[in-house]
Amino acid sequence: xxxxxxxxxxxxxxxxxxxxxxxxxxxxxxxxxxxxxxxxxxxxxxxxxxxxxxxxxxxxxxxxxxxxxxxxxxxxxxxxxxxxxxxxxxxxxxxxxxxxxxxxxxxxxxxxxxxxxxxxxxxxxxxxxxxxxxxxxxxxxxxxxxxxxxxxxxxxxxxxxxxxxxxxxxxxxxxxxxxxxxxxxxxxxxxxxxxxxxxxxxxxxxxxxxxxxxxxxxxxxxxxxxxxxxxxxxxxxxxxxxxxxxxxxxxxxxxxxxxxxxxxxxxxxxxxxxxxxxxxxxxxxxxxxxxxx
Numbered sequence: 001x002x003x004x005x006x007x008x009x010x011x012x013x014x015x016x017x018x019x020x021x022x023x024x025x026x027x028x029x030x031x032x033x034x035x036x037x038x039x040x041x042x043x044x045x046x047x048x049x050x051x052x053x054x055x056x057x058x059x060x061x062x063x064x065x066x067x068x069x070x071x072x073x074x075x076x077x078x079x080x081x082x083x084x085x086x087x088x089x090x091x092x093x094x095x096x097x098x099x100x101x102x103x104x105x106x107x108x109x110x111x112x113x114x115x116x117x118x119x120x121x122x123x124x125x126x127x128x129x130x131x132x133x134x135x136x137x138x139x140x141x142x143x144x145x146x147x148x149x150x151x152x153x154x155x156x157x158x159x160x161x162x163x164x165x166x167x168x169x170x171x172x173x174x175x176x177x178x179x180x181x182x183x184x185x186x187x188x189x190x191x192x193x194x195x196x197x198x199x200x201x202x203x204x205x206x207x208x209x210x211x212x213x214x215x216x217x218x219x220x221x222x223x224x225x226x227x228x229x230x231x232x233x234x235x236x237x238x239x240x241x242x243x244x245x246x247x248x249x250x251x252x253x254x255x256x257x258x259x260x261x262x263x264x265x266x267x268x269x270x271x272x273x274x275x276x277x278x279x280x281x282x283x284x285x286x287x288x289x290x291x292x293x
Contacts, residue, residue, distance in 0.1 A: 036103045036162050048219035049227060050104040051122070054112065055217045055266060056151070057097035058123035061113055062274070063144055064090030065281050069131055079184075086141075086177050093170050100166065114285040118275045119268040122217060126209035126262065128274040135188050135195075136202040142181035143206055143243065147213040149178055150239045154230035163227065182246060189250035200252055207255040212262030214239070 038046050067087035074080035098109035126144060131137045152174060155167035189199045214236040220228075230238075244254055264270070 036100055036160070038104050038106075041104070044219070045222050045224075046104050048217075048222035050101040051219055052217045052223060052228075053097045053101040053104075055122035057094040057101065057113070058121050059094075059127050059144075059148070059213075060090045060097065061094035062121070062123045062277065063127040063141075064088070064094060065277060066127065066129075066131055066137075067141070070134075070137065075134055082180055086180065089173050089177070093173070096166060096170065100163065110285065111289070114282040115289060118270050118278055121268065121270065121274060121278075122266050123270075123274075124209070124212045124215065124262070125265040125271060125274075126206065126212055128265075128271060128277055129206075129209065130273055132202070133198075134184075135198050136205065138181055138184040138188065139199060139202040140206050140210075141177070142185045142246075143210040144213065145174060145178040145181055146243050147210065147235075147239050148174055150230075150235045150242075151213075153238075154228055154235055158229050159226040185246065186250050189252055196251060203247070203252055204255045208257035208261035210262060211236075211257065212265055215263045215266040217266050 036049075040046075041049065064087045067083050067090065071080065071084045071087070074083055094113065095109055098112050102109050102112065124144075126140060129140070149171065152167045152171040156164050156171060158164045158167075185199065189196050214232050216232055220232075247254060
């Protein structure tokens with residue numbers, strides 16, 4: 001008999017004065033404060049930063065929605081409450097990043113979140129895949145939150161204070177998401193040979209698309225070290241080292257996959273799964289886009 005925690009669930013709906021800019025367009029510090037005001041950036045840098053923030057927000061929104069689909073169907077009440085809370089926090093984090101992007105380029109965060117077609121989303125493909133069983137969901141959560149933690153570390157160490165402060169705040173909540181995913185990964189991979197085999201299959205499936213978390217957003221090269229002081233290649237290295245240590249400790253094998261297999265999300269190349277998700281997620285908003293909820 002398949003354990004409930006490895007069974008497939010049914011689908012469930014669930015500013016300030018601008019400092020001057022340096023030669024590459026990134027702002028220079030005014031004391032220890034820097035602004036996300038659009039006037040603080042050259043246009044190409046402003047647009048690149050907004051696109052980057054929207055990609056981060058898209059990741060959080062889509063993974064949060066997928067987590068929410070487990071509400072009422074998790075293996076036990078404690079995990080149900082925990083994952084529902086994680087889903088809520090991810091969606092809240094998405095709103096914060098959408099708001100910062102709209103500070104730069106204008107617009108309404110709700111419209112950015114709910115009013116775009118799937119090809120306009122910049123989330124990693126990993127986040128949009130259906131949940132499958134509990135084992136796959138926990139593998140994905142673990143891989144995603146490890147990558148998100150590395151990304152937030154990079155942003156928190158930047159000189160753009162409003163963004164660094166936001167990343168530091170979000171990171172404190174994300175720490176518990178990472179703990180939850182790792183605990184479940186260890187539990188399922190260490191239970192029985194059959195359970196470990198199922199987790200290896202989930203890892204083999206998720207790993208190539210997890211590498212897509214490190215696909216650059218178009219224009220990201222415009223962002224200076226003040227904004228993202230840790231290069232993507234270094235972020236990928238840090239993520240791999242942390243992930244490999246956990247996988248080896250529970251007897252899981254690192255899949256052989258080329259990073260190109262998980263690419264495309266950052267340029268709007270998505271699976272049909274995202275379109276289906278958006279149809280469901282945005283149905284209420286689309287019934288009256290001008291409404292104030």
